[in-house]
Amino acid sequence: MGRRHPVWLRLVRIRMFIGHVAVGYAGKTLAPRVSLGWLLLAATFLDVLFSLLLLFGAESVRIVPGGGRVMPLEFSYPISHSLIAAIGWSIVVGASWYVLRGDRAGAPILALAVLSHWVLDFVSHRQDMPLLADGPFVGLGLWDSKGGTMAVELAMFVPAVILYTRATTAKDRVGSAAHWGLVLVLTVLYFASIFGPPPPSERAMAIGNNVGIVFLIWAWWVDRHRPIVQGGRNEEAR
Numbered sequence: 001m002g003r004r005h006p007v008w009l010r011l012v013r014i015r016m017f018i019g020h021v022a023v024g025y026a027g028k029t030l031a032p033r034v035s036l037g038w039l040l041l042a043a044t045f046l047d048v049l050f051s052l053l054l055l056f057g058a059e060s061v062r063i064v065p066g067g068g069r070v071m072p073l074e075f076s077y078p079i080s081h082s083l084i085a086a087i088g089w090s091i092v093v094g095a096s097w098y099v100l101r102g103d104r105a106g107a108p109i110l111a112l113a114v115l116s117h118w119v120l121d122f123v124s125h126r127q128d129m130p131l132l133a134d135g136p137f138v139g140l141g142l143w144d145s146k147g148g149t150m151a152v153e154l155a156m157f158v159p160a161v162i163l164y165t166r167a168t169t170a171k172d173r174v175g176s177a178a179h180w181g182l183v184l185v186l187t188v189l190y191f192a193s194i195f196g197p198p199p200p201s202e203r204a205m206a207i208g209n210n211v212g213i214v215f216l217i218w219a220w221w222v223d224r225h226r227p228i229v230q231g232g233r234n235e236e237a238r
């Protein structure tokens with residue numbers, strides 16, 4: 001592990017997976033009134049929660065470099081990533097949306113997006129996903145294969161971005177430039193995280209993860225400049 005990597009690459013090594021991002025983009029076709037920012041927050045909700053809990057020491061991760069694995073990490077995350085908790089969080093998110101926005105169509109989509117995260121993590125992670133707070137633990141371990149991970153995630157991400165792009169239309173330069181800019185940055189970070197070095201420390205990872213919030217805000221901003229295509233299921237964006 002003696003090789004030094006450039007600082008920027010070490011810093012961008014945030015845990016960010018475009019399978020979850022794909023769920024957010026594709027969700028727009030099912031919930032046109034919900035901003036892409038909120039859809040992405042729902043699809044990554046368990047990780048956002050985990051990142052905060054990590055920062056405050058309520059959950060933990062250990063970096064164990066080695067092998068050809070996508071993510072050399074061992075997690076302990078019952079509050080954010082047990083199945084029982086994920087079901088609870090999905091109900092909380094869906095119900096909150098319904099209460100705050102009165103959007104009967106969007107609420108179940110957001111709830112499903114939260115739950116989809118657990119399913120995708122179940123496919124990707126090793127057997128460290130608890131069903132209940134302290135087990136039994138499950139996981140299919142797709143991350144053990146970089147090729148397999150990329151095949152699955154890119155097969156989700158590319159069509160999802162196309163769906164979002166076709167369901168919405170840029171009303172100005174921002175709607176176009178910021179949209180494609182975000183797609184580009186997410187793609188670059190994705191490949192950096194697949195081929196880059198492991199995170200320098202657990203602490204750096206906690207901080208890096210939380211910086212990921214920037215992308216949710218960016219997506220929310222993009223969505224404000226990309227109304228739903230007229231004649232679609234529902235014209236009124238947000």
Ligand SMILES: [Zn+2]
Pocket residue numbers: 046047081117121
């Ligand atoms: Zn996760």
